[in-house]
Amino acid sequence: MDKERVKPSILPGFMELLPSDQVLFNKMLDIIRENYEKFGFLPIDTPVIEKSEILLAKGGGETEKQIYRFKKGSNDMSLRFDLTVPLARYVAQYFPDLNFPFKRYHIGKVYRGERNQRGRFKEFYQCDIDIVGNGKLGIINDAEIPSVIYSTFKGLGFENFTIKINNRKILNGFFNYLGIEDRVGTLRSIDKIDKIGINGVKKELDKIGLSIEAVEKIIRFMNIEGTNEEILHNLEDMNIDNEEFQLGLEELSLVIDYVKYFGVPNENIAIDLTIARGLDYYTGTIYETFLDDYPDIGSVCSGGRYDDLAKHYTNQKLPGVGMSIGLTRLFYQFKEANIIESNEDSLIKAIIIPMDGCLEESIKVGNRLRNEGINIQVYLEKNKMGKKFNYANKLGVPYVIILGPDELKDEKMTIKDMGSGEQKMFEIEEGIKLLKR
Amino acid sequence: MDKERVKPSILPGFMELLPSDQVLFNKMLDIIRENYEKFGFLPIDTPVIEKSEILLAKGGGETEKQIYRFKKGSNDMSLRFDLTVPLARYVAQYFPDLNFPFKRYHIGKVYRGERNQRGRFKEFYQCDIDIVGNGKLGIINDAEIPSVIYSTFKGLGFENFTIKINNRKILNGFFNYLGIEDRVGTLRSIDKIDKIGINGVKKELDKIGLSIEAVEKIIRFMNIEGTNEEILHNLEDMNIDNEEFQLGLEELSLVIDYVKYFGVPNENIAIDLTIARGLDYYTGTIYETFLDDYPDIGSVCSGGRYDDLAKHYTNQKLPGVGMSIGLTRLFYQFKEANIIESNEDSLIKAIIIPMDGCLEESIKVGNRLRNEGINIQVYLEKNKMGKKFNYANKLGVPYVIILGPDELKDEKMTIKDMGSGEQKMFEIEEGIKLLKR
Structure with a gap:
């Protein structure tokens, strides 16, 4: 009677993370983006699917072998294999609308059908910056790129x-x-x-x-x-x-x-x-x-200066300089080398655990804390306290807030510090200060 | 002699923005994400390419017609057409590692090869939240979803x-x-x-x-x-x-x-x-x-409760409730209806324009401002002042900082407010306060 089930799995060579690692990955993406923006690079976001004639304009055997190419209707299309070719096409296409030197950052997924190899991914994030000049671009720009690299890797927590x-x-x-x-x-x-x-x-x-x-x-x-x-x-x-x-x-x-x-x-x-x-x-x-400290990882960020970015798409001469961080591979390597740990920090500051009969008032306290800019989950299911605490433990949040009749009648909350195990009752305002720290 | 050039263009039905609009689009993405995180939803990020057998497990004619499906080697693969099927597969696959009720958000691009139609896109962002229970999920969760919708659309600037x-x-x-x-x-x-x-x-x-x-x-x-x-x-x-x-x-x-x-x-x-x-x-x-105020736009966010999320991939019964915002179409509609304006706000707070001979010191001031958390571009090219100001005007930044010998000898900077046109010399510390406001 049952329909046949499909075994849940993904294609080999693709990275997929559990939420605790995803939080960490996204944090790294955020730091990279923040640093790119600090230097005044502007974002662009191009389609993952481009015309094959665009992506293959340059030719070259390696690229053609690795590319994901397919047809739909009369369209011959491919998934982008880097963010540089889309940049070249973009700058050529919108040339009159852009402000030169054009400083753009682009963080997005790219696709390469490489053969399966440990630590190599077929879908991966590139985080690119480029400065593209119209006709010419001063050599001083080549000195700004290292400063963005420096600021970014410092931001990611590296000193050496x-x-x-x-x-x-x-x-x-x-x-x-x-x-x-x-x-x-x-x-x-x-x-x-x-x-x-x-x-x-x-x-x-x-x-x-x-x-x-x-x-x-x-x-x-x-x-x-x-x-x-x-x-x-x-x-x-x-x-x-x-x-x-x-x-x-x-x-x-x-x-x-x-x-x-x-x-x-x-x-x-x-x-x-x-x-x-x-x-x-x-x-x-x-x-x-x-x-x-980790020479085996190899280069974590690379780039350089090019004379003519978009020669396949325009006769405008567009020299530029840029760099790229391949975050997916880097994240994998960082995890392998134990350079980063997953639950050092949680996206969620605290979870509110309501005691029996206190759910409605707990929801209200949740609203109040969120209005203070604190990320809060409220445990909404009807369950035994033990089960609620298990959930909180597994979530890996820094604080658990317990709300029962005693707390609610005095406008208080009990906060448990999940790191130290200490638990104490606070006035709500006082508790907010602690959670905001 | 010249190689043939390819006309720079993208496939029809794909959205691509100029940087000023991209800044705005990203800001909306950020607000949505912020609100999802405020309620304690955790991020996941699944591959854009999945096994075709996974995406097509449910069957159904419309989906199969719209899907981008292709082969590479012996793999039959497809681009995801929503974020719900990947969620179902993800929850079934990592079931023992997840914490139930599993609250996840997912913001990513999905693909549908629909026929060309104004305001419909073949690649678009979905911004989803779901709460998935293990076996059961209380009805109260159905009341939390509207509160996330409420908080998100308030955050996006809507009252009515x-x-x-x-x-x-x-x-x-x-x-x-x-x-x-x-x-x-x-x-x-x-x-x-x-x-x-x-x-x-x-x-x-x-x-x-x-x-x-x-x-x-x-x-x-x-x-x-x-x-x-x-x-x-x-x-x-x-x-x-x-x-x-x-x-x-x-x-x-x-x-x-x-x-x-x-x-x-x-x-x-x-x-x-x-x-x-x-x-x-x-x-x-x-x-x-x-x-x-804009009934013609139709529904801007929708969702609901389902009994059994992942029945095609597991015999675990996983009821859930969620909602989705299709941001690409929404952004297009907001622009069409003039609900949002592109340069209301700039990612870059100010651009430093150095006078002749003041480039090196201007770069240093740039570092100092960035260390204060201010997004700063320094105009690095050697050009006439007029050209530098043209660039600054076109960039649409709120402030221009002019640094010449007078400013530098006294540790000062001249700040021009691009909104009011007012220009004034400040002590650097004073200027930082203004820029941080």
């Missing part, structure tokens, strides 16, 4: 992290100077240093056919270390006769100089000549951010 | 709105009592009253084969008006000999009684026996909310 910075022009100019033809391949090899080490990079460079001399010079270059000032002097002293290299060096020096004014401490920003960013659209400054 | 309330058991019991067999058809006909009027309903009822006597009694029933108390007395006086009818009447009386304690004023809640909610899963209380 390093924003690593480099400039593609330095790398490209240097490769050019060395007479290397496969500059993209060289860049990609260097980009793997975190995974394969410097010897691995050496092998890769050999494999793509670089001369022994070139490989040696690249390895020496990659080994340049020291304070930011020392690295900059070192690069100057190399006297590389290449315009692009020198332009990159000048840009990097300016960014390092400006970053100070933005209040990013020296210990949180470091030039790292091995940072390459495999993605091919960056043309200048590049960033990767690492948590000093 | 009516939460119309009815009970499916009253309707079903009454139809049963009249000996009507096609009760669903009768319900659907009544549900059209807003569009076709009472005479239209009469014709529809004739058409589906109801007796003249039954139609007359239904029309008389639908014409019952008065205060909530009058309507309840009227229903009692009908002396309908039907158990379901009497149970519905009892529930409705209790809800109307309890709603008072939750602080919903009498003028904001009204029994309306013509409210039917065409959707077939409601089994008790039903709600529709109307803005008194």
Whole structure:
């Protein structure tokens, strides 16, 4: 007689959280958003589904393989795989209505049908900021991005992290100077240093056919270390006769100089000549951010400068600089590494547990506390007190408010601090003060 | 030589906003979320893509036509078309980990490939709350939902709105009592009253084969008006000999009684026996909310009570009650009716415009203001003052801060109020107070 039941489950590779973790996840999203807004970035929200011709305008095999593409009626559509292509389309489409430099943030879900892999998700949140100029965009903007990164990760509760910075022009100019033809391949090899080490990079460079001399010079270059000032002097002293290299060096020096004014401490920003960013659209400054205490997590935030954002959609030249935090993966990693704990804080300040016959008056006290801006749940079901307390315990709220005839006749409430276990009767006004703290 | 350009555009039937409207939209989302949290609802966030077998478990022609369904590898997947089916799946899946009554809110995008129609969107935000019980759920919860609706629409800035309330058991019991067999058809006909009027309903009822006597009694029933108390007395006086009818009447009386304690004023809640909610899963209380000053907009928020949320996924009986706000359509309607204006408020409090040679110090002042929690943009580009002011004007910020040598040498700032046009020099501390106001 029964209809067949479907086993409740989701597709593999998708993240779904229990409420206690969801509260924490949302809190991180809120902190990120708050910091983006603090610097005056404006929100946009684009459709998750775009025309396939828009998302695939750039071409490229990897993207096409990963994309979720389908037809409905005569429409060929796809789910966005990042927030940068939608930004490019958006800026090209609404160009006359936008105010340049256009500073926008975008927090939303993106989709990639990657093969199943631990810690990789097919649906994930990206939290992006970009500054897009009309025709030109001053290098000083490249110094504001690290200050937003700094402020955001401080906001997320981290003290020890390093924003690593480099400039593609330095790398490209240097490769050019060395007479290397496969500059993209060289860049990609260097980009793997975190995974394969410097010897691995050496092998890769050999494999793509670089001369022994070139490989040696690249390895020496990659080994340049020291304070930011020392690295900059070192690069100057190399006297590389290449315009692009020198332009990159000048840009990097300016960014390092400006970053100070933005209040990013020296210990949180470091030039790292091995940072390459495999993605091919960056043309200048590049960033990767690492948590000093958790190097295994890898980069937690990355970005860079590009020359021409929307060339597939408009002939307006739109240079920009931006960065992105992939929060879904980061959250997973933070949980795995026990960096964050789920019930350290509750969205709900207190639950009111009414004693028998006190439900109506308890509801009224609930209204009053909510009017004071306190998030309150009232336990509404008719149940034994034990069951009510079980519910409150499981909810993980900081306070339980017990209302019985004694409390109600004197306009009082009994508040139990669920952390310390202490329980005390308060005048309502006094209790409100405690709950607001 | 140039690669072919793709015209930047989105698919028809999708909403996309300029930043000034997006700020407003997000503000409405925030107010809704704030109110849901105030009542202690916890957030969940489910994947936009679900297994097709999950979303289609219930079956039903309309849903299947509208759904975005596709394959990737061996997976048959679909985009969710509401947040209720994902909730049912979620509660069934995590049943042992959840705390019942489970109060959750969910704000997210859903997808329906409806044919193109003005004001209808294929991607839209739903903002849902539900209270789900394990086995049973007290009727008092049906009285909390209107209080969340009340608090939310007050928060959104509305004073004059009516939460119309009815009970499916009253309707079903009454139809049963009249000996009507096609009760669903009768319900659907009544549900059209807003569009076709009472005479239209009469014709529809004739058409589906109801007796003249039954139609007359239904029309008389639908014409019952008065205060909530009058309507309840009227229903009692009908002396309908039907158990379901009497149970519905009892529930409705209790809800109307309890709603008072939750602080919903009498003028904001009204029994309306013509409210039917065409959707077939409601089994008790039903709600529709109307803005008194904008009746053409139709219902802005609706919901109700259901007996068995997750029967397609579990044998646990999970009754619940909830409501939903479809914000995308609502925002569109509010804009069309000029109920909301875009630049009434800016996310960014002020933009700092540095005079020549004052950029570095201006950046520092920006940091200081941000540390005070003020959202600040600093104009970073090297441009003529006129161009800088144009940018500030277009941004629509409430204040512009001008920093030149005079201001900086005395630790002052000139603040221009963009509303009044007034401009004055302030001590920085004094200026901060003004900006924080």
